[in-house]
Amino acid sequence: MTENATAPRPVIVAGVDGSPTSREALRWAAEEARLRTATLRVVCGWEWSSPFNLIGPALEYAAPDADTPSMEELTRAKVEELLTGTLGEEPGVPVEVRVVQGPATRVLVDASEGATLIVVGTRGHSGIKGAVLGSVSRHVTQHARCNVVVVRDSRDLAAGE
Template sequence: MRAIPRIVVGVDGSPASEQALQWAVDYAEAVGGTIDAIAAWEYPAFYGWAGQGVPNLDVVNPEELAGKTLSETVTRVVGSAPAVQISERVMPGNAARALLEAAEGAALLVVGSRGLGGFAGVLLGSVSRHLTEHAPCPVVVVRERHAASE
């Protein structure tokens, strides 16, 4: 019996991650695979600087924000009835570490070329570059397509 390919995709709400999710869904549909859509969260590094301390988690909860962004992105990209099974998972830690962990045993890891932290014009972001060098499975980096008016 042939195993069902598990495709892991990183989702942060950026246009590049939306396109990576769409690519992953199309691929999963073609090969009979499933999708693990992963969003990572961590406290911003600047908390604690200049005596600010940790934010009030009743107001700003990075885990909830990541989960909401993930769910909204999946719905926006594939609708409420996707053609393939999609599981959504929010993981603590930086994106590269979370995606490497999620990719253990996966058939494929798919990411956008640059996420929300990327600099305009950079062809490959730090997370996607790290993943191509360290992932335990093949990696597809989907380059962001720009609108014709740009």
């Protein structure tokens, strides 16, 4: 059997929100993408009403003018910064970044469509210390349309939690 040279690469999705646990998930997903010769798709959902966005606590945001970046542009810049800060300038795999307005639960479940694997952290910015799974990771494990890996924060592992 010969491999079709035009077959699309598998896709591994990494859900990020800027939290330490999402950085761990991003590292894990990038290594898995490298091992599987897959594309790494980095996905971040953002909402106006969220008390925490990737850029930190919700900000008062004035009506944009021509010189003011949109929330989507600000979030995309933060995701790019997170990506470079976590994986370096050359991550070693093809990378796509998707910044989507909407609740993280919906955005990540939608991103799982057609993916080989989705990788999320146990808890994001709003996670409660000591919780086994956060609400987003729990929702993704229950509703994703592909296999899911939930990555624990290495600091929790070192502390024996």
